[in-house]
Amino acid sequence: MRSIVYSSHGDSSVLSLVDREMPVPGPGEVRVRIAVSGVNPTDWKSRAATARLDQFAEIVPNQDGSGVVDAVGADVTELAVGDRVWLYLSQHGRPTGTAQEYTVVPAVRAVRLPPEVDLTTGATLGVPAITAHRALTVHEHGPSRLAPGTLTGRTVLVAGGAGAVGRAAIQLARWAGATVLTTVSSAEKATLARAAGAHTVIDYRTEDVIARVHEVAPDGVDHIIEVSIAANAGLDAEVAANSASIAYYADEGGTSFTMPTRPSFAKNLRIQGVLLYTVAPDAWAAAAEDITAALSSGILRTGEDVGLPLTWFSLDQAAAAHVAVEGGTIGKVLIRVADL
The missing domain is CATH 3.90.180.10 (Medium-chain alcohol dehydrogenases, catalytic domain)
Structure with a gap:
């Protein structure tokens, strides 16, 4: 599968597109085929940080995204293959974010989208x-x-x-x-x-x-x-x-x-x-529930007419997407990974 990775901190030039093996979900995890990866200021700031790469030799950036559950690990009952989900904090404490074709996340960080909400909207939520x-x-x-x-x-x-x-x-x-x-x-x-x-x-x-x-x-x-x-x-x-x-x-x-x-x-x-x-996980879960309820009420949709213009990049343009966010692009910067 195609992944964007970096193995040293620095400007956007440290990002590269590589082929990696398909990840396998463990207990309590799900694998998601990514449709859209969202880019936030925290993503480029983490990439540009001068500190070492923590315990990971290689990192796939971007905390937020959306896609379709492709596989589930043991003990996962709240999600099933085929569920459309929005993701939050995908790369928190882990080396694998959403700037790739498939990612594995704890099931609690993959939230089922209401049927009427598109995957583009899902990728703008998260952080x-x-x-x-x-x-x-x-x-x-x-x-x-x-x-x-x-x-x-x-x-x-x-x-x-x-x-x-x-x-x-x-x-x-x-x-x-x-x-x-x-x-x-x-x-x-x-x-x-x-x-x-x-x-x-x-x-x-x-x-x-x-x-x-x-x-x-x-x-x-x-x-x-x-x-x-x-x-x-x-x-x-x-x-x-x-x-x-x-x-x-x-x-x-x-x-x-x-x-x-x-x-x-x-x-x-x-x-x-x-x-x-550093917020307690129960606060994340409560927020995810309330945000999903708001989505069902027609809140937090995307587009300039509701206050959130979108700027799109392809996966191989991930570096340009990071530069756009760092440069203060108005609205939301998104990476289209797949048409799902």
Whole structure:
């Protein structure tokens, strides 16, 4: 089978297309014939890392993807050959991601797609959608799960609403009943954020974000989903409601931050870091269930008309796909591995 691999860290040139033997699923695992491999910032950052390759001599990149179950290992009862699935954290703790024709994953990381949801949509979920779910469920007063009505009466501010995580957060928050505000940096991104369902879109380059947020939410926002805590910590403390949560999932804009002391403690703010790799597996499973329920309700679909334009590459263009994500391509970058 064809696989994209790297055996040393570096730029995209370390990726190569090779032939490898077909993997065999062990107990509790499934083999998936990959249709689409999703590329996230975490994929190129892991490839470019200066640390050693952990315990693996060779790695197949990309955490997310979709495909069809091709074989099941012993003790797997929840999935069967022929099931269409979306995959998350396929390469976490393992050397084999989705940038190949077949991959083996723990059965719990392969989630059956609703019949009406295509494999393209399935490949866009994974890291972005589970990160968004986690960021929306760390508030002191809940909810710990998302469903229609669980965020009714809450106001959510999503920083970077045109990004993959931001867009998923907008859609999941809307689905759960929240009023959603988001910040963007351009008219093009504003259009995408509105298409995703944001009630209020604020261009932080041309508008006073604090003033605009206070117009919509005079008492502050309850949940903040933050992509750049280094740049926005002071703003977040200013617009947060009492007992709000500020969930940050990236270090865009800087590797450290400071926050005003008085508003942060006076409002009893919860400042919560979010990194999927160190989240408990039961939180992954809960997110996967809720995300699949949202899919059945028509949420998290793909296309520019719903806020997620797609950029496609072939498997032999995997290096170019990584470069596109590293360069900040708007929307979702996907690799078409097979037509299934």
